[in-house]
Amino acid sequence: MKNKKIILVSLVSLSVLINATHTVHADSANFSVTPKIGENQVGQNLGYFNLLLKPKQTQNVEFTLNNNSNQTIKVKTTFGTAFTSQSGNVGYTPDLVEPDPSLKINLKDYVKLPQTLTIKPKSTTTVTARVTMPDENIKGVIAGGFNFEDASTSESTQKSSGVSITNRYRYVIGLVLQNDTVKVDPTLNLGKVGPDQVNGRNVITANLTNSAPAYLMQMNTDAVVTKYNDSSIKYTYNNVAMEMAPNSNFNLAIPVSIPGALNGKTSEPLKPGKYHLKMTVYGGKDDKGKYQTMVNDQVTKYDYKWVFDKDFVITGAKASSLNAKDATINHKPKIDWLLIVGFAAIILLLLIIIFLLFKRRKKDEEENEESVENKKD
Structure with missing residues (x-):
């Protein structure tokens, strides 16, 4: 049995003007990720990238990764396009859902970053991702998230139950690209x-x-x-x-x-x-x-x-x-009392008929015996 713990840092949700973000910290994570925000950022102190770029413009974005542990760790890096989860929240896990047909530009096609990083104990490294704006001018925003997942396996075995639990931690830092800050209404x-x-x-x-x-x-x-x-x-x-x-x-x-x-x-x-x-x-x-x-x-x-x-x-x-x-439904057959009463009535009627027939037969036998006695006399 495996239990994967997902740690979302600096991003869960963004508004069209990029004025909302949720932050979740994990004390037990082996590493931390900090984005290096550039000058062309729309809004400040957001904790994620909201870049104003021209069509075809390319920009490198950097992250500082710090290994907090005493062991060498491997970090897997991926990028996921923004989607809406079934609980009604914005998510950025790569390839978790199929893109909506209305999505004409998939941001993951315009982001390049290294796949795996090795970080020595108690050390810091810098990661660079290359972001390219699509050729055509876009209205509104295109969005996604950088995912940094601990690829090292940390297992703790519960001997009493024999269950092996693997904890993996993931940081997600958002990326929003736009050509201008003109507001576009959701539909x-x-x-x-x-x-x-x-x-x-x-x-x-x-x-x-x-x-x-x-x-x-x-x-x-x-x-x-x-x-x-x-x-x-x-x-x-x-x-x-x-x-x-x-x-x-x-x-x-x-x-x-x-x-x-x-x-x-x-x-x-x-x-x-x-x-x-x-x-x-x-x-x-x-x-x-x-x-x-x-x-x-x-x-x-x-x-x-x-x-x-x-x-x-x-x-x-x-x-x-x-x-x-559906396991919450009582699947035991319900007692049909009307049907039971009907069967009982039929059985009772049959018993009455049998009783009457038996009584009639006994009466006929008695009459026949009397007739025979009378003839003898």
Whole structure:
């Protein structure tokens, strides 16, 4: 059993104006990475690269890697294009998801860096990556992230359970390229909606696509799924802290089954039929935004708002297939008391008929015996 710990440093999310970043530090990591920010940086003290370059312009970007341990370590370096994970967060792991069709320029094709580095104990080295701006002028931003992963294996064995655990640490430092600082608005669209499963639990997935070369930050998403002709069925989802990468898509999962601990409860099976999804999405918190809603009992304003309505159908075959694989559903057959009562009534009726026939037969035998006695007399 292996447990990979991912350490994200200096980058998790970026806004279209590059004014948001999350930082996570790990005390137990064997090494650290620090970017050397140049003069053509848009914004300061960001912890990642946001470069203003002309078409075809090339620039070297540098990182300082420090080996904190007493052993020689190997560091694997890769680059990943920005994408949106299934949890609604921006990610930069290389080749983890297929690029969205709206992504015309894949930044990983314009970045070159060494694949593996060897760093001696308690020493520092400099890594240089070569970044080239595409030939054509671009609107908005193209984005990705440099990944630095500890390729050395550090295993600790738990003798009691015989489990070997390997810890690997990864630093991710973002790269955003743009030709100018003209703001481009994100564009959100709703695609396919239908039943699916996540972690062995039934969900309704709604595909969301941001087809613009711009980050969509501070997404506040509210979704409601209802079933036609059955007001008792209603599935809801709300998340006020989502984000999307430029030119990316992901499947928003609306829970049908119990998502967390069951605590003795069971989920209701997914039922076939016609359903309706209503979804409202706000984006880009702004005190001067023209759209507002309540968040944690406070009025919150946003720059963007989208409202989606869509019907979809869940077939009987699909519902049965998903229900059979959902471990949170009680698969024990339910007792059909009506059927049992029906069988009991039939059995009782048969017993009454048999009793009447037996009684009638006995009466006929007694009458025959009396008739024979009378003839003898």
